Amino acid sequence: MKISARNILKGKVKQVKHGMVDTEVDIELPGGIEIVSVITKYSAENLKLKEGKDVYAVIKASNVMIMVE
Amino acid sequence: MKISARNILKGKVKQVKHGMVDTEVDIELPGGIEIVSVITKYSAENLKLKEGKDVYAVIKASNVMIMVE
């Protein structure tokens, strides 16, 4: 299975916080970098997300902005 | 300066590839993780992006999808 999104980052779920409609998922990448994702609660349950689970963070290149100091 | 996007990842520009309208920027995060960004060429020039420059990859939490095997 392959997807057109350019960034597919392997990590582990660090924390899952359910709201009523949305769920916040903290993902830890190798090297200790953390990425926060907000998906629907429906999807979080459907993917059976829980602490420690192996996941991929999937991000389209056009959704990555760049900031400089 | 603070922005509402949840993911602000510090890295270094690894490569800049200019198209006619868009520019692809490869960013290396600590630990060797790479993130690909596509921004307008105008912005890439305005930010004076070039190999080795310190930058932040800025990603809204709602633009981070999750995939599981």
Next chain:
Amino acid sequence: MKISARNILKGKVKQVKHGMVDTEVDIELPGGIEIVSVITKYSAENLKLKEGKDVYAVIKASNVMIMVE
């Protein structure tokens, strides 16, 4: 600090409405134009948004659609 998003519009917070996960922020631009933003409650609190605060609305050019009559 510079960001790759093309639209950086200076305004003032007119109203903040907190939900459980998300917060709606109404921003007034010069000339009386209003822009509505929905960000996470976490970010709204982190940015200490409240009525009257000076802010910038940041919008990527590719997220601006055009409609004609």
Next chain:
Amino acid sequence: MKISARNILKGKVKQVKHGMVDTEVDIELPGGIEIVSVITKYSAENLKLKEGKDVYAVIKASNVMIMVE
């Protein structure tokens, strides 16, 4: 005709710059504020966009980020 996007801003096309695939459209809002939009060239031609044309900039609230100094 009504759309679920929260921001529907009336303006006038100030400039149209065609690339090979994408087109950049500068829109002037009342009060002199300018908004930059990037749409496909196909859409720009389909909408017959040209300098001086009345248009609406359509932006989803969740695509409006907030930055503070």
Next chain:
Amino acid sequence: MKISARNILKGKVKQVKHGMVDTEVDIELPGGIEIVSVITKYSAENLKLKEGKDVYAVIKASNVMIMVE
């Protein structure tokens, strides 16, 4: 009225599920295909969405990813 988004799919509302801030709308396209939309509750009420109503699902081409097996 014309919009720059490339996908304008005619369908019928099959179900509306209100959250506190967001509303999930299931749209049935001809041929039985279903599309799920999440919009703000404000917009869902403003558009008077209810089961059976004729609607268009509007999707920008750059928001359609492709996956292959």
Next chain:
Amino acid sequence: MKISARNILKGKVKQVKHGMVDTEVDIELPGGIEIVSVITKYSAENLKLKEGKDVYAVIKASNVMIMVE
């Protein structure tokens, strides 16, 4: 393999039009509905997209707007 995006629509590639950076892909769903996707040329080549290939159009629910007449 499962992804958090809510809309995973099975279809067939009808046409592939390469630009210099981006590629437009027309996908035909059952019942004759067509969906247009714009992805990077890199991804289109990586996925080996060509006429007749079975693919899935993947769309986040929050990227589906609703329009009514």
